[in-house]
Amino acid sequence: MAAEGESLQKRSLRKKASLTLTYHVCVPPVRERRGRGGTESSLTPGEEMNGSGNLMDFLDEPFPDVGTYEDFHTIDWLREKSRDTDRHRKITSKSKESIWEFVKSLLDAWSGWVVMLLIGLLSGTLAGVIDLAVDWMTDLKEGVCLSAFWYSHEQCCWTSNETTFDNRDKCPQWQTWSELMTGHTQGAGGYLLNYFLYIVWALFFSFLAVSLVRVFAPYACGSGIPEIKTILSGFIIRGYLGKWTLLIKTVTLVLAVSSGLSLGKEGPLVHVACCCGNLFCSLFSKYSKNEGKRREVLSAAAAAGVSVAFGAPIGGVLFSLEEVSYYFPLKTLWRSFFAALVAAFTLRSINPFGNSRLVLFYVEYHTPWYMAELVPFILLGVFGGLWGTLFIRGNIAWCRRRKTTQLGKYPVLEVIVVTGITAILAFPNPYTRRSTSELISELFNDCGALESSQLCDYVNDPNMTRPLDDIPDRPAGPGVYTALWQLALALIFKIIITIFTFGMKIPSGLFIPSMAVGAIAGRIVGIAVEQMAYHHHDWIIFKNWCRPGADCVTPGLYAMVGAAACLGGVTRMTVSLVVIMFELTGGLEYIVPLMAAAVTSKWVADAFGKEGIYEAHIQLNGYPFLDVKDEFTHRTLATDVMRPRRGEPPLAVLTQDSTTVEDVEALIKETDYNGFPVVVSRESERLIGFVQRRDLILAIKNARQKQDGVVSNSVVYFTEDAPQLPASNPQPLKLRRILNLSPFTVTDHTPMETVVDIFRKLGLRQCLVTRSGRLLGIITKKDVLRHMAQMMNQDPESIMFN
DSSP states (O other), X not given: OHHHHHHHHHHHHHHOOSOOOOOOOSSOOOBOOOSTTOOBOSSOHHHHHHSOOOOOSSOSSOOTTTTOOOTTOBOOHHHHHHHHHHHHHHHHHHTTTOHHHHHHHHHHHHHHHHHHHHHHHHHHHHHHHHHHHHHHHHHHTTEEESSOTTSXXXXXXXXXXXOOSTTTTOOTTEEEHHXXXXXXXXXXXXXXXXXXXXXXXXXXXXXXXXXXXXXHOGGGSBOOHHHHHHHHTTBOOTTTTSHHHHHHHHHHHHHHHHTTOSOBSHHHHHHHHHHHHHHHHTTOHHHHTOHHHHHHHHHHHHHHHHHHHHTOHHHHHHHIIIIIOSOOOHHHHHHHHHHHHHHHHHHHHHOTTSSXXXXXXXXXXXXXXXXGGHHHHHHHHHHHHHHHHHHHHHHHHHHHHHHHSGGGGOHHHHHHHHHHHHHHHHTTSHHHHSOHHHHHHHHHOOOOTTOOSGGGOBOOOTTOOSOTTOOOOXXXXXXXXXXXXXXXXXXXXXXXXXXXXXXXXXBOBSHHHHHHHHHHHHHHHHHHHHXXXXXXXXXXXXXXXXXXXXXXXXXXXXXXXXHHHHHHHHHOOOHHHHHHXXXXXXXXXXXXXXXXXXXXXHHHHHHHOSOOHHHHHHHHHTOOOOOTTOOOOOOOBHHHHOBSOTTSOOOOOEESSSEEHHHHHHHHHHOOOXXXXXXXOTTTOBEEEEEEHHHHHHHHHHHHHHSTTOOTTOEEEOSSSOOOOOTTSOOOEEOGXXXXXXXXXXXTTSBHHHHHHHHHHHOOSEEEEEETTEEEEEEEHHHHHHHHHHHTTSOGGGSSOO
């Protein structure tokens, strides 16, 4: 039996065409445990030794789940890339053997495009259903359609033959709750009844949402983008993109947005689309068995999510490239574009907005912008940067308080309290009572002759004979001044309540609330500039481009610029933000004002801190994320960071031919490292390679089961040829195949700036530190993160998995 195992081992070694590079973090397998000390292993040594194997060292029959990773571990990008190259080389060589193998190779090549097609179809369908459900449930808080209760207010009045253009929001088929219950629409009694039922519906929706999340899918809360960024960087979070998370997030997203809380559905739609991508990855072994290839699909899915969230397919691709993706090869760019295209086409086919357009806030301005207007546009950019800084600091402080105090133990109560406060304060103000998307749409609109909004209550000249689409600037009427103070109150309310809403245990996006804050501020500034231009057209700043009786200033454009500025200040997006905004509104002519505001907001916000809201939440949660945008400029060396340090126990190593099975098992039980360097001898400490803890456990277990003569006293050797042992000695165990002969190494005098760059660009889990071939220590990804935190005067032990 021993000879048979030996021959199988040699045959397996000959079959291996190329060495699979493996770099595994020398840290314990981790499960999330709260506390300042970071994370601890959730597996006892005995459990690790008795766990099911997933890799055969010297047998040809592979075990299930080969190459998988433990939860809360980082993948090995180089190993995944090498495995995919080997798989592709094998398929290419087999394709020349027969027609069937050639067809299989074509199917493998097209599998990526099939996955993109499925992602686009499902994410577009889910987005359309969510949009329709949100419209209906938002209006349900105020009334019901008698002719068909599943119709929203707008749909109900569309189908009525008694609706007039002047009163297009009023029709007999739609009744408020007070009108339905008491028959009266006016008076204090009807108002208070509508007020009460508005609060009751809001509390019911939010309670249902937080209960479903808490019971069925805890990962369905929040925006999801910080975790998506971390997963795309190579981190494993089991269940975060699972089927239950997809189902519960879709349902609770509708409930959360309909409750009237200051949150949006755009960020969570990225999470929903990535869940769709993960679901379809399981259908193809090319993606299900390779974590690196899976992340290429998830990058494309993120683009599809933004595409259906805003109706912006190109902006979605750029968002994935600029904001969330860690590894984005050229073919992923093409496939992201295809997935975003299919998703946008599917959403357009459903037509959830009822305007036969894909864009969410379609605008049609009739006045160009002028150079002098760049001044207020830049001021709006400054406001956006300041708002972004205020929001990030306030929200992170509140979230940290939630994590470190008793508040975090009562997520349901927190959601109920915030929803109650929001509903009580929102109902009296018409601009906060309606959905945030409707508010932004009204703020973006230009005032035509047929507009009935308070914002368009200008004093008209009875002798005006101009066309309806070329109305000159006019003095503001009483409705405009009423709207201004209502908008000012709405601005203060949105700024404060959004800080406490984002991060609760319900699905909550940030794009729409941020845009609402900027749109309100922008509309107020736009009306102010418009009135200044009308009443003081002889001023030098207006004289050259604003003649009396001309249509000079478009307040809706200022709202659009303000929305872009505030969203940029919070997220630090630039290129993708501008593209999303002009796709969102159709305002292609106004790219320069949008660019000016976006760049200004980023500059101002960066002056107070480089982190956007998503990076801040990643750091708050302690995810091991090495941001490519961060710069490391400190003059430290690898020897300053490597383990072991002075006073610490020596590095746990294996020797190439003098360690017994009992020694290996004892080392595994006594330590919780995830891998061990292999040296020639403990005296020379000349580095041979690196072996993964998981591979050792499985190889020894399989050897005891399959190979006769392997006992505790058997010598484990990692050399090509077995050492000459006396006949009385037990059967040795050769583990050459699981040894990585080319671990990544640096010298002890390598600058940490270079080491950090290597970790970022190669996706390493660890590298070994040597001097003239002699092993000195090891640097893991966690060591790098701790060192970077220490250099920024942060607690290095508080950043890991808090």
